[in-house]
Structures are given as structure tokens and as C-alpha cells.
Amino acid sequence: MVAEQRSRLSLVRPETVPLVDEDLLGSRTDDDLMLLARGGLGEAFDALIRRHQHTVLSVAARLAGRNSLAPDLAQNTFLAIYRALPKYQARGKFSAYLYRVLLNQCRVGYRSAYVEHNALNQFSLLPTDSSEAAEDIILARERQREVESALGCLSLKLRQVVVLRYSGGLTYDEIAEVLSVPVGTIKRRLFDAMAKLRASMEGQ
């Protein structure tokens, strides 16, 4: 077999070539995105952030008890994960890892008075469009406010479990790994937390 004649032209500089297909990144697993990011593909980390940011923000706000703290906690979480990229082990447990880092950031955040100022300075939260403030949005917000207010009555241990389970969407096994306690304990805490939340909301 003989190689055919062909022309070989060095015409295109690498940096001008769009090599990243965002749709393809969207179909990658969290572990794949972490490894691609570790390999130098910044867009993979962007895709990972966009996949998780809204859940992380909600969990952070509910754990911290204040929405204004959430952007800074979430940003610090993703920064910590980015800086630990070289040490990341792909074990199919990214969610557990992500929320363990977030809990650590929350612990730091509880002690840091400046985080709120940073959050407000760095992020411009868009104001609500009042013209579109439909009744159901208001009702949903009111219900959320009640639940979030009741969350404040829970101990940190119970709050962590119920928020990770319902706002973070973690499984019992993942929560057990995040908090380093047995699955049975997680279940007991969840059931206890829900009973207390209900009692608090019913004013019992």
C-alpha cells in the first residue's frame, strides 16, 4: 500500500479554530468536565459551573440563612474546586465533593463578616420585574419565605440534611458522604427535620 499524493497546507493557526463544542460539553458527566478542565479546557469548567450554580446558590442561601451571602459562598466554592483540580479524583462522586466544599465555605462564611459586602459588591443581583409579579409567583415566594424562616429554627445538623436532600437533590448515600455520618443517621435527621419544620410552620 502506497500513500497517495496529497497537499499539506499550514494555513490555520490553532487559536483561530473553535475546537470547543458547547453542546458536546453539556452531554459530558461532571467527572469528565473536571478532567477536561484539569487538562486545560476552561470551557469545561464554565459548563460545570453553569450546570450546578443555581442549585449551589439555593443551598448556600438556605444553609447560611441569608440570600445575600449565597453568591460569595458559591463563588468561593467553585474557586476552591478549581484550585484543587490537580488533586481531583474521578470517582463518580462530584456532587458529594461539591457540597462538602460548600459546607466548608459556609463554616468559613459564618466566621467572616466581610462576605456579605463582597457579595454585594461583586454581583449585581437583578431586581424583580414587578410588572410580571404574577400572583402565583408571589404566593410561591411567600411559601418559600415561610419554609426558609422555619429552616432557621432547625439545628445546623438537621438543616444541613434537609437542605442537601431537597434543595441539593442529593441521595442519602451522597449526604452521608458529605457529612461523614451513617445513612441511618441521615434518614433519622431528615424525618426529624421535616416534623420540626411542619410543627414550626403550623405554629405548634
Add this chain to the structure above:
Amino acid sequence: MKHKSRAEITTEMLTAYLEGEVTRSEASKIEAELHESPGTRRRLTSLRNIRDALNQSIPEFNDLDLVPSLREALARPAPRATSRRAEPGQVARWWAAAGVILALGLSWVYRHPAKLFAESGASPGAALAFGGEEFRTKSANSLAAAPSRWAGVRVFRVTPNGKPEPLTGPVSTADGFLFSYTNLGNKPFDYLVIFAVDVRKNVRWFYPAYEQPGTNPTSIPIKQGLADVPLPDLIHQDWTPGPVAIHALFSSRPLHVLEVEARIEQAGSVQATREPLNVSDTLDQVTTIELVP
């Protein structure tokens, strides 16, 4: 009896029911109670509402995108630890305490080596175990299991006046080709050859360049631990219309062009050349395209 049954259905049990964490007999009992008791139904609805409210993301964050500010933060140098230096005497005390702990630990291991290995489940000659968990294992197997997940090329076509785009349908014989490679995993490769086999079993070489018969160039070296590394050349070939199989052959040793062509010859039929080549310790990714005039 009914009263006793109601008293047993606690809110904790209703949450367990909501979570699907009750046995079949417990579920039957709860469902019977739900059927009978409006109060229990109300409690269940209330728990469901709490769960649903917590499931909702907070609307305030719906339009927030962390990526721009995160990129900005990453562009700044990483924060350094604040300079709370320990006193020299304090450092000496830490080292002394660490030395005592280390000495105690070593003396215990010296006296009870068999117990240590028995508890860890390892033999004295095996890898060291920490807290009953082998230190080296966890990600290695998953990465080694599927090298095709961690190495591969992406092929782009370039129309005569157009931009590079991923291959999605038929490709014109006038189009040029660009490639990028990904070489990750715990055992990344060292070398790569890229070539195409057409419907008449003619071999067209992309990498390495093979333009002069009588020469026998080898694989190009590639970088490890990187993703989507663009290869620099836009390459045109004098194609014959029809199906073409593009092979990207990753290896740990350099392969010669004639060695690869011999393997293609051994493969037999044209159909067989569209399957990965049987070369040991390599990964052959095959992309089949249709060339049209």
C-alpha cells in the same frame, strides 16, 4: 383499634412514606390511615408542600451567572495565607510533640506488626493501608477501564471559503481536515498517527506527513494530560468520493507508517478496515465519513 392506629402514624413516619422509605406493610397501614383521616392527609400535604418549596430554586438567583465574576477572580493571583507566624519556641514544641507521637506509633507497630496488617486486611508485602482503606486505589480502575473515554481526536472539516466545523454529514472531496486530540486518563499515550482508508483500501496519511515514497516516518509525539489540543495543519487530499474510515491510533511507542500499512493489509476486506486495527497496547478510534464530489 382505629384510634390506636392513628396515634402510631407520626409525622416522621409520613415523611418516610413520602420518601419511599417504609416497608410494604407500613405503607399499607399509612395508606389506610390516609383514607380514614383528613388530619393525616393534611399533614402529608403539608410535608409535600415543604419538600416542594425546598426543591424550588430561589428566584433571585435565576438570572445570576457566576462564570464572568469567577473568571475575573481566577485571573487574580490566589490569596495567600495571612502571615500569622508562630514563635520559634512554639515551632520547636510542635516538632517535639510530633516526634513523641511518631516514636510511640513506631514502637507500637514494631511490637504489633501482625495485628496492624490483620486489621487492614493486607499482607505485610501489600500496599500500605490507612484506616482500613487502601490509599492508592480509588480512581485508578475507573480511568484504566475505558481509555477511549480519555483519549481521542475530534475531526473538523474546512470548506474552501468557510470556517472549521465538526463533521455532521457528508463531506466534500474539496474540504480540508483539521484535528485536535485529547490525551487524559491515568495512562495517557505518547504517540499518535492519523490516517484514512478509502473504499479502494488506499491509505491517506494526515499525521505523520508521508509525502515521499521510500521514506518511513513515525508517529508524532503528543502531550499528556491535555484536552482538545489542536494539531497545526489544515490538510487537503485528492479524494475519491465514497466512504472513508479515519483512524486515530494512539500508542505508547512510535509506530512506523509501513508497519501500520502492513496491519491494514492484514485486516483483509475494505469492511474490516473500518474496524479498529488490532495492534497491541494501542487505542484506535475510527470515524467513518461519506465523501461526496
